[in-house]
Ligand SMILES: Nc1ncnc2c1ncn2[C@@H]1O[C@H](COP(=O)(O)OP(=O)(O)OP(=O)(O)O)[C@@H](O)[C@H]1O
C-alpha cells in the first residue's frame with residue numbers, strides 16, 4: 510500500500526512535484542501517465558527511495574520515506590532506466606547477488622525460474638556486459654522480482670523491448686497483479702497501459718490532474734480520458 514500526501518520535490522529553484530496526493534491499495538495496478546517532463550520518473554524515484562522528498566509524506570506499507578527506507582526496500586521491486594546490474598557478473602550471478610542481498614535462501618530454483626520467465630535461460634552463464642539493451646532490461650525485470658516484492662515500481666518498462674519481450678513482460682505483470690502485488694507503472698504506451706492497469710492517474714506539470722478506475726473510463730477509452738485530463742486546468746495543489 511502506498512500513501513503520498515502533499516509531496517513536493519524541488520531541484521534547486523525548480524519545483525518538479527507540486528503537492529502530489531496519491532493512494533494505492535494493495536493489489537491495485539496503477540498506470541502513471543503524463544507528458545515528457547511531467548515528473549513521473551522523479552515521483553517513482555522518490556517512491557523507490559532513490560530520491561528524497563523536499564516536503565510531504567510518503568509511506569509504503571506503513572513505513573515512512575526516507576526515514577525507513579531499508580524496511581521499504583525489503584518489500585519493493587524497481588525497474589528503472591538504469592538496469593542496476595553488474596556487467597562483470599553473469600546473468601545468474603546477478604540474480605543470486607540480489608537474492609542474497611535480500612537474505613533469501615535456496616536461490617538456485619528461484620534464479621532458474623526467473624531466468625526462464627524473462628527468456629534468458631540460455632544466456633544464464635554469459636556476462637551481462639555482453640548483453641543487448643533489451644536483454645539487460647529483461648534481466649532487470651527478473652532482478653526486481655527476485656524477492657517477490659509486495660510493491661513493484663516500473664518506469665517505462667516496455668521501452669527497448671522487442672515484441673516478444675513486451676508480451677513476456679505483460680504476462681509477468683498480469684501474474685504479479687493476480688498474486689495481489691501492487692504495481693505502479695509509468696508508460697507512454699496507452700494501449701498497453703489500458704490493457705494492464707486497474708487505475709490510471711495523469712501527472713501534468715507536477716500534479717495529478719486526473720485519476721480514473723478502469724471501469725470508470727469513458728467509452729472512447731484511455732486516450733480520450735488522457736487528452737481530456739491534459740486539457741483540464743490543474744486543480745489539485747498547484748503552487
Ligand atoms: N536531478 C535533477 N536535477 C534537476 N532537474 C531534474 C532532475 N531530475 C529531473 N529533473 C527535472 O524534473 C522534471 C521532470 O522530470 P522527470 O524525469 O521526472 O519527467 P518524466 O515525467 O519522467 O518525463 P519522461 O516522460 O520524459 O520520462 C524535468 O523538467 C527534469 O528536467
Ligand SMILES: [Mg+2]
Pocket residue numbers: 549550551664
Ligand atoms: Mg521519465
